[in-house]
Amino acid sequence: SVRVRLLLDGARLLAEAGAIDQPYANMEIAESLLKDQAGVELAQSAADLAVAYVRVGDNTKARTMFNRALGAAGALNATPDRIIAFTRIAMRYYDARNTTLANEILAEAQVLAATRLVSRDRSRVFAQIAIAQAYLGDIPGALQSAGNAATGEAYQQVLVGVVTALIEAGRTFEAQAIIEKIEADKAYHQLVLRLATYLFYEGDTQRATGLLTSNIPRISLISKLEEQTIFLSQYARVLARLSDRARSVSLFDEAFDLTLKMTDRSQSVNQGMIALDQAKALYVTRAKNTANEIAEPFVRDPVLSQIADIERTLMTVFPESILSKAE
Structure with a gap:
């Protein structure tokens, strides 16, 4: 949920600032909110919490939260929701530097999507898979999944999501390459500005300036x-x-x-x-x-x-x- 994400963002900033106890306080509050969540939201929030615990060195709590996330995802009856939940968990395992498990979960999600989905669900599910693949660094796979998700204008919207995920993951060169595939002027320039701003904050002012000019x-x-x-x-x-x-x-x-x-x-x-x-x-x-x-x-x-x-x-x-x- 948004509140959980804000609490965890605050915990991360406090940890980076050298605070010792406050990050845990934020995470405990966030964990208490899980009781009111279910389904994809619970899987997402528990996985977010797992990454937060990894960042402060509490691997035991991290494993507990990842198991909770996996349990919530596995309990979903609707196949599209189950696949989407697993793709989001895969991204969080990647954040926790467990790339092997992240790729295994995502591969299983792809198999489920290819074999168990009816046509009306394929678009939104493959769009989420494409974003997760981009986040994990599989750009060819992401583009293929984007093509499976949609065509025409809808395909372009999936590409926007892929570029956004790449920028968030710090894969700026891949993001810039895919921006060139964006046909809609408004979306194109919005992404250029977003990437340039990211580069600015990362200190790469020369590349940011060149991108804009x-x-x-x-x-x-x-x-x-x-x-x-x-x-x-x-x-x-x-x-x-x-x-x-x-x-x-x-x-x-x-x-x-x-x-x-x-x-x-x-x-x-x-x-x-x-x-x-x-x-x-x-x-x-x-x-x-x-x-x-x-x-x-x-x-x-x-x-x-x-x-x-x-x-x-x-x-x-x-x-x-x-x-x-x-x-």
């Missing part, structure tokens, strides 16, 4: 002006974080120029989004100037208020000299 020309191929504007602005915001500020400013200007071709309502909304992205990129003065260009008061006033909130937050985090330099 190489895809800027493709934005102009988007048919809708509003979507072009959004992605130019978002690329600009991330490039500012990557210290490519000259290109960032240029993209913000290009995005604003596109809004001048829009109708009044659409123009105001898109200018508001640009202004907020500028503020988040530390261009507070530019953000205010953009916001003041908004014709519709019901858009302009809330945007200016949000910019003021962002500015107050930035002033508590950054020295004024840094903010001035950013402008």
Whole structure:
């Protein structure tokens, strides 16, 4: 469940920060929530807990939680749900560095999917298998399962899930290769931004910058002006974080120029989004100037208020000299 996942994320961060007892407290609370769960949710949560115990060195509790997860999955009567539960457990065994068992469980799930499913269930189950295969590093297998899951637009959606799993697993080169197979412009640029942001946080700023700059020309191929504007602005915001500020400013200007071709309502909304992205990129003065260009008061006033909130937050985090330099 979401609550279990949040508790375990908190435990992980506390452990990384050197806290000794607090991670266990979080995990005990998370474990107490399992009594209210069943089916796929219980299998997922118990497997998540198992990984959390592995990370703090409690292998006995980890085995107990993995066994609980496997028991919950095996007790499911519906074959599709049982397969999905086992694929998620396989991913958690991979997180726990038991790659042999992870691959064995996933292989069994594939056999079940191929031999026991009726056609109406194949799509969602093979989509989950594809995501798990990608997470475990079997990219050819993931693409094959994605093809078994769906065709056309539905196939593209499965690929989005595969790319997301690869980014979460840190397999950025494989993720980038599959992004090139995404045909829908919106999904393509969303994944590029997600991968670039991940690379930024991992410290690979050169590759993140190259990924974004190489895809800027493709934005102009988007048919809708509003979507072009959004992605130019978002690329600009991330490039500012990557210290490519000259290109960032240029993209913000290009995005604003596109809004001048829009109708009044659409123009105001898109200018508001640009202004907020500028503020988040530390261009507070530019953000205010953009916001003041908004014709519709019901858009302009809330945007200016949000910019003021962002500015107050930035002033508590950054020295004024840094903010001035950013402008």
